[in-house]
Amino acid sequence: MxxxxxxxxxxxxxHDRRPFDSGCVALDHYFQRQVTQDIRRRVTACFVALTQGQRIAGYYTLASASLCLSELPAETAKKLPRYPSIPAVRLGRLAVHRTFHGQGLGGALLADALKRAARAEIAAFALVVEAKDEQAAAFYNHHGFIALSDSPRTLFLPLSKA
Ligand SMILES: CC(C)(COP(=O)(O)OP(=O)(O)OC[C@H]1O[C@@H](n2cnc3c(N)ncnc32)[C@H](O)[C@@H]1OP(=O)(O)O)[C@@H](O)C(=O)NCCC(=O)NCCS
Structure with missing residues (x-):
């Protein structure tokens, strides 16, 4: 970094969310207008990276999720119990303020999300993401995430690797 x-x-x-600008309108609007309501309803948790001046440089959200065993690559599935669904943690959104792009913060937020999910007392097999486009999928691929065979925009990383 x-x-x-x-x-x-x-x-x-x-924390002042209003000036947050990642360059992705949908991610910015969600963060500015909706995330606190989702937190109150206990459907998401949100973590932010703060500069020394308390400015928000990036954020990510986490929620519980599940993966269908049948959707996982055979190599992964064969090491898991035959339950129809496998517990996971969803990284719902991840964004870095434009000023801080390309400085390692996205990777640092991802590493923090993986550690947080791996140390939770409630078990989860993997961190799962729904990449919004090819570029986002490439970002997760770059960090070792594996795409589901039938749904290449859904990627996961086993938490045993975190
Ligand atoms: C995608 C995003 C989160 C990346 O954050 P960032 O802080 O600019 O990225 P980093 O500087 O931490 O990059 C970390 C590593 O990922 C790589 N990387 C970054 N974007 C990448 C991409 N689209 N495809 C492949 N690799 C990528 C970097 O080269 C770097 O590699 P290195 O560690 O081997 O040097 C950021 O650009 C962003 O917020 N974009 C707008 C919102 C968005 O598209 N979010 C979707 C979720 S990814």
Whole structure:
């Protein structure tokens, strides 16, 4: 990562979400307008990277999820019990403010999400993501995520590797 120092913490009421601009309107709007409602309803958790000046440089969301055993690659499925669905954690959204693109923050947020999911007391086999486009899928591929055979935009990374 560059010289910038970030602190990754749970989103709080005094964090200013309004100036957040990742370059992806849907991700920015969700963060500015909807995420707190989802947190209140307990359908998502949100973590932010803060600069030393308390500016939000990036965010990600996590929620529980499941993967169908039959959708997993045979190589992975054969090492798992024959349950129809396998517990997972969904990385719902991940975005970095434009000013900080290309400085390692996206990778650092992803690593933080993996660690957080791996150390949770409730078991989950993998972190799963729904890549919004080819570029996002390439980002996750670059970090070792594996695509489901029938759904190449859905990618997972076993938490045993985190
Ligand atoms: C995608 C995004 C999160 C990446 O964050 P970032 O801070 O710019 O990326 P980083 O600097 O941490 O890159 C980490 C590594 O991923 C690689 N990488 C970044 N984007 C990539 C892409 N689209 N495809 C492949 N690799 C990519 C980098 O080359 C770097 O590799 P290295 O560690 O081997 O040097 C950021 O560009 C963003 O917020 N984009 C808009 C929102 C978005 O598209 N989100 C979708 C979820 S990925």
């Amino acid at each position: 560059s010289g910038a120092i970030f602190r990754i913490v749970a989103l709080a009421a005094d």
